[in-house]
Amino acid sequence: MAKKEIDVRFKKFGVVSFTATTKVNDFIDYLEKGKVAGTVCKKCGKKFFPPRADCYKCLSSDMDWFVVDGTGSLMTYSTLKYAPVGFENELPYTIALVDFGEYKVFGRISKEIPEDEIKIGMQLKPQVVTLPNGQLLYEFIKA
């Protein structure tokens, strides 16, 4: 009998990955197709980003995926000059929170946008990037 394999797709997410197993591993499949996705509860319709396997409102675990599309508005950001272990070579980089109305998305702002052009309220959209080491990430670019 073949040994049951553990699904560790999630370890592909991020510059450094801190966790490999989750029930929302399909997030990685969406990233591989160039899409950032959240989950929506089939029972009550609540949208979740980041995606979740379980709805705390109606206790259902029956979820659909939705793709983050359209543009969002930059709520706030910060450009780091110091970094935790594993991120030193990325400096400086900008983390950000973007409001898409029904949900908000936390991520990074692309280095294509110069730091002095970053303004709260600017319109952004996510773009999936594959890092040189094969890891997957998403960044915000100008909409």
Place this chain on the structure above:
Amino acid sequence: MEKKVAIIGVGQSAFVRGYPGSIKELAFEAFRDALQDAGITVDEISASVVCSAPEYDKQRSPAGVLAEYLGLVPKPTFYLESLCSSSSMGLRIAYSLIESGLHDVVAVIGFQKMSEITSAESQERMGRGADIQWESPFGTMMPAYYAMYAQAYMEKYGLTLEDLALVRVKSSTYGQINEKAVYRKPVTLEMFSDPESPISSPVASPLRVGDCCANADGSSCVIVANKEKAKALCKKPVWILGLGAASESVNLSGRELFTGLSVAINAGEQAYKMAGITPKDIDVAEVHDCFTIAEVMAYENLGFCKPGEAKELIRSKETYKEGSIPVNVDGGLLSKGHPIGATGGSQIRTIVLQLRGEAGPMQVKDPEIGLVHNIGGVGLYGNVTILGRD
């Protein structure tokens, strides 16, 4: 508010970089200080709550180890964690242990030996300070999150970098006269604009080194008693009048407010309601200034001024010792230092000493009611405690 639970003794170690001893010896310093302050022996204590942030501990389950060293066995002891607000949460639990009648005198012992781990290990843990599944993979760290609040706040309310610097200038004024503070040097506005000064060095925009608190090793201890014990044992009991506590989504994507901390607003409202007072009644306060922006937001979240008006308070020096609402006149986390698990207990100690009129060169004129605002993580946990004198 009926006076039911009192603080009868407070203690803290000096906050230092690289404490040259074990966590047991570190905790003993605060414990002895508190017992001597209360004028009691260890036999009076019927239970202990031990508070720290476990990511800095090498020792697994420190409560039992510390309790043995402090002479607290066989009385019950347990460990409590809510990041930087651990020992304020410890006080909340001590209150309920006493109010329930389970215990009559409880010691809340907070400690942190941040130097227990190497700076490389510390750097690695910094990366795991948020939701490790959805935010840490982007390279987040604590100063950057508070920086995001600063960015949003400055954009909305016109707060300037100089206003932030003024908060640090104030804290350093008192850090210099607090013999238990880790950072005893002055900080000036000029240092923030001098590119040669380490104070001006950028950390995470808009925050600079001078906007960030000083890491430290340290311990604190608060001894809490029921009414009967307080009357029998203590000449100057300080009463717990109000307690508030709240939590918030760890992921920023689950939050609504970025110009203040919802946990502080929620915990503050609870504490004021329990105490039956309003923000105007507060004579002296300790707020969780892990970063300068955190103190600015605290003024508003606690109702010392309206949203957007904190800059007036700091510019007019109203939060200095002589002002209308003195805040962090012991140097705060910024200058006194921030040994995570010990911080809340140290803030409580400062207010207790103030209410007893024993704060020495930091003494505010004749305060009757004081407040402690202690936040865990980036507004993940919040505790507000209101204390009053006899």
